[in-house]
Amino acid sequence: MTTVLLVAGDASGELHAAALVEELRRRRPDARFLGLGGGAMDKAGVELVVHQRELAIGGLVEVLRDAGRVAGAWRRLGRALEAARPELVVLVDSPDFCIPFARRARRAGARVLYYVSPQVWAWRGYRVRKIARRVDRMAVIFPFEAAAYAGTGLRVEFVGHPLVDRLAPPARDGGDRRAARRRLGLDEEARLVTLLPGSRRNELRGSLPLQLETARLVAAGDPRVRFALALAPSLARADLDALLAREPAAAGLPLSVVEGATYDAVRAADAALVKPGTATLEIALLGTPMVVAARAHPLTAAIARRVLRVPSLAMVNLIAGAPVVPEFVQEAARPPRIAAALRELLEGPAGPAQGRRLLALRARLGGGGAARRAGDIAEEMLRGAARA
Numbered sequence: 001m002t003t004v005l006l007v008a009g010d011a012s013g014e015l016h017a018a019a020l021v022e023e024l025r026r027r028r029p030d031a032r033f034l035g036l037g038g039g040a041m042d043k044a045g046v047e048l049v050v051h052q053r054e055l056a057i058g059g060l061v062e063v064l065r066d067a068g069r070v071a072g073a074w075r076r077l078g079r080a081l082e083a084a085r086p087e088l089v090v091l092v093d094s095p096d097f098c099i100p101f102a103r104r105a106r107r108a109g110a111r112v113l114y115y116v117s118p119q120v121w122a123w124r125g126y127r128v129r130k131i132a133r134r135v136d137r138m139a140v141i142f143p144f145e146a147a148a149y150a151g152t153g154l155r156v157e158f159v160g161h162p163l164v165d166r167l168a169p170p171a172r173d174g175g176d177r178r179a180a181r182r183r184l185g186l187d188e189e190a191r192l193v194t195l196l197p198g199s200r201r202n203e204l205r206g207s208l209p210l211q212l213e214t215a216r217l218v219a220a221g222d223p224r225v226r227f228a229l230a231l232a233p234s235l236a237r238a239d240l241d242a243l244l245a246r247e248p249a250a251a252g253l254p255l256s257v258v259e260g261a262t263y264d265a266v267r268a269a270d271a272a273l274v275k276p277g278t279a280t281l282e283i284a285l286l287g288t289p290m291v292v293a294a295r296a297h298p299l300t301a302a303i304a305r306r307v308l309r310v311p312s313l314a315m316v317n318l319i320a321g322a323p324v325v326p327e328f329v330q331e332a333a334r335p336p337r338i339a340a341a342l343r344e345l346l347e348g349p350a351g352p353a354q355g356r357r358l359l360a361l362r363a364r365l366g367g368g369g370a371a372r373r374a375g376d377i378a379e380e381m382l383r384g385a386a387r388a
Helices: 011-027 039-043 062-084 095-107 127-134 162-166 175-184 201-221 237-246 262-267 278-286 298-307 315-320 335-347 350-365 370-387
Strands: 003-008 032-037 047-051 088-092 111-115 137-140 155-158 192-196 226-231 255-259 271-274 290-294 327-329
Touching: 003 011, 003 062, 003 095, 011 032, 011 039, 011 088, 011 111, 011 162, 011 278, 011 370, 032 039, 032 062, 047 062, 062 095, 088 095, 088 370, 095 111, 095 127, 111 370, 137 370, 162 278, 162 350, 162 370, 175 262, 192 201, 192 262, 201 237, 201 271, 201 290, 201 335, 226 237, 226 262, 237 255, 255 262, 262 278, 271 278, 271 335, 278 290, 278 315, 278 350, 290 335, 315 350, 327 335, 335 350
Parallel strands: 003 032, 003 088, 032 047, 088 111, 111 137, 137 155, 192 226, 192 271, 226 255, 271 290, 290 327
Antiparallel strands: none
8 A cells, every 4th residue: 555644834835735635546546645734634534643733833933932842743753654654755845844854754765755845045045955865856836946956956847836726816796705705704895804814823923913903003094994814724713812812902803703714714805914925825816915014033033134035025026026015024014004005905096906916926826737747746756666
């Protein structure tokens, strides 16, 4: 029986991994899948050795708080690797966990496919050769990423972005927005701003106060505006509720919490407020105008400024090569400025204009079929393992 171990430590990567599992299961119905993931991988039939909630952390300084939890996940996944002896290990993004685990997997005799490259083109470029030594194949999801591995000998293939398949463009008549609001039980006539504070615990702690204070200012300027908060599946509702109870800006705010329906929360919105990350790309493909804002730990921010090699933290702006969406980071992330940018999207032509530019990005991300192409690569590797 074929055994595949997958490691997907964050919410977006876990969805990509689940789609790949479904593709491989069609080809190998009797295969066994196990590893680190979340609800989508569980639904796809993956045996979860570690739930991604245990690794729902990020940042250079912030991760130290949860070092014990990460170490425990490492040990359990390592034991599963030794016991299951998989023919193939699939790593999905999460470089601080996956790159060291790649070495362990190779030492255990498994072939290693890295699906969704770390952003080596943006920072910590020295990781390129380390990855090339530890990985057998690389499947990248942005067309410009393969160039980062030139000269390393690693076989790298652009498979397209998985989100293109998952997220259909919005209906031009606004029907998707109305339907999403009906599914969520939200007012179909109100102006709606969706808040997306992140998929990791430290992101929630850091982004939520900023987003709530911004929402308070928007509501003060226009009491008709309503808000939805999309809670990532990697986060617990109890943690959110505890944070909301401590935040003065949440008191009296017309806020609905949406669980298990993030895409509907985005489709339903007239505008979104989001931290930098994959979510900006998801929102773009759904055609919802957005403002990007975030604050990190001061030491994390100071280190990032020294090592980052990109002009923007918003993936949408990087892909477009232009400032398509307003971006407020660190010292610039002041609630009055962010609120003013949201008002522009809600009240004037800026919102529809940004929406049109966002939808134009779809053509740059491949024509769909990412899971199928990644599955082709995995299948080649499994056949090679069988012959070895």
